[in-house]
Amino acid sequence: MNVHRMICEGENAAEVLFVCTDDQCGRRVVLGKSRPKIVVIDDGELGASHIGSMGGVFIEDVDAA
Numbered sequence: 912m913n914v915h916r917m918i919c920e921g922e923n924a925a926e927v928l929f930v931c932t933d934d935q936c937g938r939r940v941v942l943g944k945s946r947p948k949i950v951v952i953d954d955g956e957l958g959a960s961h962i963g964s965m966g967g968v969f970i971e972d973v974d975a976a
Protein backbone atom coordinates (compact mmCIF):
# COMPACT_ATOMS: atom_id res chain seq x y z
CA MET A 912 0.00 0.00 0.00
CA ASN A 913 1.23 3.47 -0.80
CA VAL A 914 1.82 5.76 2.14
CA HIS A 915 1.47 9.46 1.51
CA ARG A 916 2.60 12.17 3.84
CA MET A 917 0.26 15.07 4.41
CA ILE A 918 1.42 18.50 5.48
CA CYS A 919 -0.33 21.48 7.00
CA GLU A 920 -0.87 24.14 4.41
CA GLY A 921 -3.02 26.54 6.33
CA GLU A 922 -5.01 27.01 9.49
CA ASN A 923 -7.31 29.30 11.30
CA ALA A 924 -8.61 29.33 14.85
CA ALA A 925 -10.97 26.43 14.28
CA GLU A 926 -9.55 24.30 11.48
CA VAL A 927 -6.37 23.01 9.89
CA LEU A 928 -5.94 22.32 6.18
CA PHE A 929 -3.82 19.29 5.29
CA VAL A 930 -2.68 18.53 1.76
CA CYS A 931 -0.98 15.44 0.38
CA THR A 932 2.61 15.92 -0.78
CA ASP A 933 2.16 13.49 -3.67
CA ASP A 934 1.64 15.48 -6.87
CA GLN A 935 -0.35 12.68 -8.45
CA CYS A 936 -2.73 12.49 -5.53
CA GLY A 937 -3.85 15.91 -4.41
CA ARG A 938 -5.81 14.81 -1.38
CA ARG A 939 -6.97 17.67 0.79
CA VAL A 940 -8.74 17.47 4.11
CA VAL A 941 -9.77 19.96 6.76
CA LEU A 942 -9.50 18.95 10.41
CA GLY A 943 -11.41 20.61 13.20
CA LYS A 944 -9.27 21.67 16.16
CA SER A 945 -11.74 22.10 18.97
CA ARG A 946 -13.67 18.97 18.13
CA PRO A 947 -12.53 15.98 16.11
CA LYS A 948 -13.96 16.14 12.66
CA ILE A 949 -12.60 15.61 9.18
CA VAL A 950 -13.94 17.18 6.03
CA VAL A 951 -12.54 15.74 2.81
CA ILE A 952 -12.22 18.38 0.10
CA ASP A 953 -10.46 16.23 -2.49
CA ASP A 954 -10.38 12.44 -2.26
CA GLY A 955 -7.07 12.05 -4.05
CA GLU A 956 -5.76 8.49 -4.23
CA LEU A 957 -8.23 6.46 -2.24
CA GLY A 958 -6.03 3.37 -2.08
CA ALA A 959 -3.20 5.20 -0.35
CA SER A 960 -2.68 5.50 3.37
CA HIS A 961 -2.36 9.09 4.48
CA ILE A 962 -0.42 10.20 7.53
CA GLY A 963 0.59 13.58 8.82
CA SER A 964 0.98 15.73 11.89
CA MET A 965 1.18 19.34 12.87
CA GLY A 966 1.53 20.56 16.42
CA GLY A 967 -0.85 18.50 18.51
CA VAL A 968 -2.91 17.45 15.52
CA PHE A 969 -2.32 14.02 14.06
CA ILE A 970 -3.96 12.26 11.21
CA GLU A 971 -3.46 8.67 10.25
CA ASP A 972 -5.09 6.59 7.58
CA VAL A 973 -7.83 9.10 6.99
CA ASP A 974 -10.67 7.58 5.05
CA ALA A 975 -13.36 9.43 3.23
CA ALA A 976 -15.94 6.95 4.46
Ligand SMILES: [Zn+2]
Pocket residue numbers: 915916931932933936937938955956959961
Ligand atom coordinates in the same frame (compact mmCIF):
# COMPACT_ATOMS: atom_id res chain seq x y z
ZN1 LIG B 1 -1.99 11.20 -1.22
